[in-house]
Amino acid sequence: MTAVHQFVPALLPRDATGDHTRALRDAFRAQGWESDIYVEAAHDELSHEARYFERYPENARPGDVLLYQVGTSSPVADFLLGRPEPLVLDYHNITPESFYVGWEEHTATKVALAHRQVAALAPRAVLGIADSAFNARELELMGCHHTAVVPILVELDVDTYEVDQRELSRLTELHQGATVLLFVGRISPNKAHEHLVEALWMYRHLYDPDACLHLVGPLVTPDYADAVFAFAAELGLADAVRHGEGLTAGELAAWYEDADVFVCLSQHEGFCIPLLEAMRAGTPIVALDAGAVGETMADAGILLPTARPATVAAAVDRIRSDDVLAGRLVESGRRRLRDFTSERTARRFVEVLAEVAAIDRGVA
Amino acid sequence: MPTSPASPSADTPDAALSAVDPTAEVAERIRYLDEVMAEIDAEVRRRRASGDLPAGLERELDELFLEFSPVGLQGRARLRETLSLVDGSAYIDIAVPTESNKAVGAYIKRVIRKALGWYMGFIVAQVVKFAWSVSRMLHVVVDHIEILEATVDANRSVDLPTALLPSAVPGSAWWAPAAVDALRSAPGRVVVGDCGDGSLVEALIAEGIDAYGVDPSDIALEPALMRGVDVRGEGVLHHLDVVATEALAGVALTGSVQWLRPIERERLIELLSTRLVVDGIVVLHSTSPESWAASTSPVVRDLAPGRPLHAETWAHLLVASGFSVSTVLAGGGDRSLAHVTAGSADADTLNAAIDTINARLLGVSEYLVVAVRVR
Structure with missing residues (x-):
């Protein structure tokens, strides 16, 4: 019997990697395979679904395939380096340390270690699965011989999409019909929130003096977040930049629903799930062509070659003043979203891992 | 595009x-x-x-954010900021927090803290002593650096009076067609330093070259901005400093490149050899030193931090930094004295003297050097 066991540094609820890992396990089991999740740490809510990674040798069997969900540094990587089973990396990208230098040295050190760990594992992996061609290239540069591009498994069903109407009313009352720019993502230097603030300032200067910027995401780099909000205040935008975090799925849906344009000026993205969330919500997208953003978005938004605020502001205004364009972008988004259905992605994961397992058994 | x-x-x-x-x-x-x-x-x-x-508005926004950023703090501010971080972390508190959600938890923590206090205290006292010594040493180093910076500041030159500088209309200069020709094969983006009115940028774009310009003078840039040319209000050295490695395929240099101080010139050449891709092209226009001495405003000559080099010197410096010099063109008007007509008694002697004067003091007034990065 085929067995694909996953290893992940931390198994967390309401977390993209955590949800992906659990959905994959379910897909593998639905296929009749054995599949367990081994972790360094698990949230209390999910501890019954995970085993401590050092317990794996007790359960190891010939023919096992090990799938490592790579996203941060972890002793799990060192453990896997010493295992004889076929190893598959599922690479979700690691932010380059240069983004954190000066802001948060311990995070810079941590991501540098994560890079070193992946670089050590990559040549030994029988396959590197990446959620974008951009990530696949990074894996190849780190020495991975075989790669496959399979998106992250994320539930983005348009039919089950529910908006928290109370939250939506609250937001609508806050901005009184002014243009709302939205970005969703952790507040971290690689996301370039300062460029979003600059774009808002420019948009208010040139087009709509009442426009506001909504930022949703955890404050994972506090010094950077402080700098972004102080910068906004210095530009007279303290009341125009609003922050939300810890939102329920319905509340998050309300923030998307409430926004006029989703603006992403990240300088480094390995995939960018919020682009898909914006597509699901029917929010037109303006995004900087950086990392994997272009390939994830395809033709479902305006892809900018620069984050210069005047260009971003002009793009936002173009969408605001042209219903045909906005409609076409939303339609393209819905079409693009169909490339990322969980059924399709799960099927693809099963295909590539079945191939690895077959090769390992010598039947391919 | x-x-x-x-x-x-x-x-x-x-x-x-x-x-x-x-x-x-x-x-x-x-x-x-x-x-x-x-x-x-x-x-x-x-x-x-x-x-x-307005020119420079977007740059001002970026610079404003840097004021809130530890990454963006420059020079003295950055040193002092970093030093304050060292000072802040040099003290280690051994009073471990003992709060707990459970009363027994807090009690146990207090017992452990008390039991280990004598041991931790001894170790921590030595660590703190070491940290303070390091901090003190860093303060001494920073003080010395600030004295050095003040000395360097005292030697800075004043800004050159813009009105006395040659007007920046590079697109209509004698060397512009040759520059466009040379940059036509540039395999990517081309920046024009001291682009002035943007005319050379436009000439390059008209030939299908992906060009933009930079110039530190907002006044010089006004005509370019009025025409919507892609130009930015910054000096070429500063610009090359911030563009990525091998991001450019061509650089056209004129204007202030002629009076850079030696250390800036070294920095410029270093930047050219890293910001340009291999096969990237440098086009450098300058006044000859002789023409500079004869025709430049005395105020500019006296206040300029550096002097123009001969074409041969630029060629030497570029070759030493991994470039191959493909063309050196002379132009911009010939101020040579004409030979006296043969037949007069001392014609040969006079013409020999005229040749020497032409070579040493007069001759062509400007030149263009074209070089390609080969390594």
Whole structure:
């Protein structure tokens, strides 16, 4: 019997990697395979679904395939380096340390270690699965011989999409019909929130003096977040930049629903799930062509070659003043979203891992 | 140029998931978005031309953010900021927090803290002593650096009076056609330093070259901005400092490159050899030292931090930094004295003297050096 066991540094609820890992396990089991999740740490809510990674040798069997969900540094990587089973990396990208230098040295050190760990594992992996061609290239540069591009498994069903109407009313009352720019993502230097603030300032200067910027995401780099909000205040935008975090799925849906344009000026993205969330919500997208953003978005938004605020502001205004364009972008988004259905992605994961397992058994 | 939306590469192992299929409908959508992007670019140019976007405004926004950023703190401020971080972390508190959600937890923590206090205290006292010694040493170093900086500051030169500098209309200069010719084969973006009115940038763009300009003078840039040319209000050295490694395929230099101080000139050449791709092209225009001495305003000559070099010297410096010099053109007017007519008694002697004077003091007034990065 085929067995694909996953290893992940931390198994967390309401977390993209955590949800992906659990959905994959379910897909593998639905296929009749054995599949367990081994972790360094698990949230209390999910501890019954995970085993401590050092317990794996007790359960190891010939023919096992090990799938490592790579996203941060972890002793799990060192453990896997010493295992004889076929190893598959599922690479979700690691932010380059240069983004954190000066802001948060311990995070810079941590991501540098994560890079070193992946670089050590990559040549030994029988396959590197990446959620974008951009990530696949990074894996190849780190020495991975075989790669496959399979998106992250994320539930983005348009039919089950529910908006928290109370939250939506609250937001609508806050901005009184002014243009709302939205970005969703952790507040971290690689996301370039300062460029979003600059774009808002420019948009208010040139087009709509009442426009506001909504930022949703955890404050994972506090010094950077402080700098972004102080910068906004210095530009007279303290009341125009609003922050939300810890939102329920319905509340998050309300923030998307409430926004006029989703603006992403990240300088480094390995995939960018919020682009898909914006597509699901029917929010037109303006995004900087950086990392994997272009390939994830395809033709479902305006892809900018620069984050210069005047260009971003002009793009936002173009969408605001042209219903045909906005409609076409939303339609393209819905079409693009169909490339990322969980059924399709799960099927693809099963295909590539079945191939690895077959090769390992010598039947391919 | 606007960019078409990227799509997953067709040769990726998972091309089945690609959004792009070979249909006319997809091509039409991409073409439509390209048109939208072109209109957005045109809108930005219109805004610049109308004065809604003064030169340097976007740069000022970036610089303002840097004031809130530990990354952006420069020089003395950065040193002092970092030093304060060292000072802040040099003290170690051994009073471990003992709060707990459970009363027994707090009690146990207090017992452990008390029991280990004598041991931890001894170790921590030595660590703190070491940290303070390091901190003290860093203070001494920073003090010395600040004294050195003050000394260097005292030697800074004043800004040159703009009105006395030659007007910056590089697009109509004698060397412009040769510069355009040389940069035509540049395999990517080209920046024009001290681009002035943007005329050379426009000439390059007209030839299909992906060019933009930089100039530290907002006044000089005004005509370019009025015409919506892609120019930025910054000096070429500063600009090259911030562009990525091998981001440029060509650099055209004129204006202030002639009077850079030696250390700046070294920095410029170092930047050229890293910011340009291999096969990238440098086009450098300068006044000859003789012409500089004879025809430049005495105020500019006296206040300029450096002096123009001979074409041979630039060629030497570029070759030493991994460039191959392909062309050296002389031009810009010949101030040579004419020979006296043969037949007069001392014609040969006079003409020999004239040749010497021409070579040492007069001759052609400007030159253009074209070099290609070979390593």
